[in-house]
Amino acid sequence: xxxxxxxxxxxxxxxxxxxxxxxxxxxxxxxxxxxxxxxxxxxxxxxxxxxxxxxxxxxxxxxxxxxxxxxxxxxxxxxxxxxxxxxxxxxxxxxxxxxxxxxxxxxxxxxxxxxxxxxxxxxxxxxxxxxxxxxxxxxxxxxxxxxxxxxxxxxxxxxxxxxxxxxxxxxxxxxxxxxxxxxxxxxxxxxxxxxxxxxxxxxxxxxxxxxxxxxxxxxxxxxxxxxxxxxxxxxxx
Numbered sequence: 001x002x003x004x005x006x007x008x009x010x011x012x013x014x015x016x017x018x019x020x021x022x023x024x025x026x027x028x029x030x031x032x033x034x035x036x037x038x039x040x041x042x043x044x045x046x047x048x049x050x051x052x053x054x055x056x057x058x059x060x061x062x063x064x065x066x067x068x069x070x071x072x073x074x075x076x077x078x079x080x081x082x083x084x085x086x087x088x089x090x091x092x093x094x095x096x097x098x099x100x101x102x103x104x105x106x107x108x109x110x111x112x113x114x115x116x117x118x119x120x121x122x123x124x125x126x127x128x129x130x131x132x133x134x135x136x137x138x139x140x141x142x143x144x145x146x147x148x149x150x151x152x153x154x155x156x157x158x159x160x161x162x163x164x165x166x167x168x169x170x171x172x173x174x175x176x177x178x179x180x181x182x183x184x185x186x187x188x189x190x191x192x193x194x195x196x197x198x199x200x201x202x203x204x205x206x207x208x209x210x211x212x213x214x215x216x217x218x219x220x221x222x223x224x225x226x227x228x229x230x231x232x233x234x235x236x237x
Contacts (some may be wrong), residue, residue: 002115007020008126011200014077014078016074017044017103018039019038021043025049026233028052029046029122030126031128032229033046044072044073044152046070047152047154048153050068050090051156052122054066054101056114059107059109060108060109060114060160060163061104061237062104062106062160063093063160064101064102065155065157066099067099067100068099070096071152072090072098077092078095078098079091079121086102087100087103088103106135107193108163112165117168124172125204132186133206134223136176142179146161146218146219146222148210150210151207151208151209151223154205155205156202156204156205157202157203158200158204160192160193162199165199166195167195168199170190170191174189178222181212182209182211183208184213185206186205190203190206
């Protein structure tokens with residue numbers, strides 16, 4: 001399974017090391033958000049890795065909504081549970097809930113379909129910065145703190161017309177940033193296609209914290225560092 005290098009099974013639980021999470025973010029999602037670096041002070045497991053593990057374990061349903069409740073640290077034993085046919089939960093030994101999933105409609109457990117859809121979504125989702133966020137922040141005249149950039153996953157959801165996907169792909173349809181003081185809510189809308197035919201749609205919400213006035217020079221430095229890290233990782237991979 002393509003997710004085997006990025007998590008460890010321990011009886012009824014799943015654990016993800018900081019290095020496994022970081023490798024997934026960079027290698028699969030192309031996501032170089034510093035909070036996924038193993039030595040980051042506020043390190044967290046990528047939400048897209050939790051998303052991928054849910055689909056692999058419980059299948060792909062035609063309608064799914066994911067709400068991220070808390071950030072997962074490294075080496076936290078996680079319980080993946082489905083209390084009924086319409087809900088999935090990820091929590092730790094103390095009962096702290098990290099992810100809640102609502103699902104309905106037809107479900108497939110076809111490994112090839114799930115892997116293809118997961119890889120396409122994660123690759124699409126990992127392009128938040130600088131591809132989408134930079135122009136949105138520039139247009140609103142705000143940016144995250146360049147010394148402590150914090151962009152976190154809030155929620156996402158999608159609906160599919162069918163599940164017999166052969167060549168799934170995702171395309172950004174619209175994006176918007178709503179600023180409320182030091183916080184910004186980013187909403188992305190996307191369509192899902194299969195061999196060029198539109199077969200579904202979805203939305204994703206991110207939260208940007210610690211907003212300040214937009215500084216072109218500071219933003220250029222952040223973008224330059226992003227591509228430096230990307231090139232260094234790909235060169236050493």
